[in-house]
Amino acid sequence: xxxxxxxxxxxxxxxxxxxxxxxxxxxxxxxxxxxxxxxxxxxxxxxxxxxxxxxxxxxxxxxxxxxxxxxxxxxxxxxxxxxxxxxxxxxxxxxxxxxxxxxxxxxxxxxxxxxxxxxxxxxxx
Numbered sequence: 001x002x003x004x005x006x007x008x009x010x011x012x013x014x015x016x017x018x019x020x021x022x023x024x025x026x027x028x029x030x031x032x033x034x035x036x037x038x039x040x041x042x043x044x045x046x047x048x049x050x051x052x053x054x055x056x057x058x059x060x061x062x063x064x065x066x067x068x069x070x071x072x073x074x075x076x077x078x079x080x081x082x083x084x085x086x087x088x089x090x091x092x093x094x095x096x097x098x099x100x101x102x103x104x105x106x107x108x109x110x111x112x113x114x115x116x117x118x119x120x121x122x123x124x125x
Contacts, residue, residue, distance in 0.1 A: 002091070006103065008033040019045035022054070029077070029091075030054070030069040033105040042069065063087040065105040077101075 005027045007018070015037045022030055023046075035042070039056055046054035046069060057068035062082040070077055072093070080088035085106060091099040 002028040002099070004029045004031065004101070006031040006033070008105065009037075010034050011036045013037060015041050015045040018042070019048055022046055023050050023052075028071055029101065031103045032067040032069075033065055035067040042067075057089075060087045063103075063105075066103050068103065 003026055005022065005025065007030075009018070009032055011034050013036075018030070018032070018037075021027075030046070043054060043056065052071040054069050054071050055074050057070055057074055057077045058079065060066070060079055060082045063084060063086060065085065066087055068077065068087075068089070072091075076091060076093050078090045078092060080090055080100070082088060086102065086104040089101040089103070091101055
């Protein structure tokens, strides 16, 4: 079974805390929203005190709000459809069923009404 972690870190410098959490829970795929941590710092803290080697997944040019990191071979996570607030990925592993991963960074409830939030989410097909 794969372990996933999604965290909107709101631009905070939490690389060390993220690294500890990822190692403690043996996260396979990490999805960060609003991440302003330098890639090198994030990867360094994820790979500290572990034999796992976390790597950045290729960034989605249409959805820059999300950062994906994995300890699986990065070629096993393939890009699918995306827009500015969401990205679909296919996870393909030898001998395993293919998975579809949907990562979403939806508009904040602080700045929108319930009605405008639901209108901002397109149907995904």
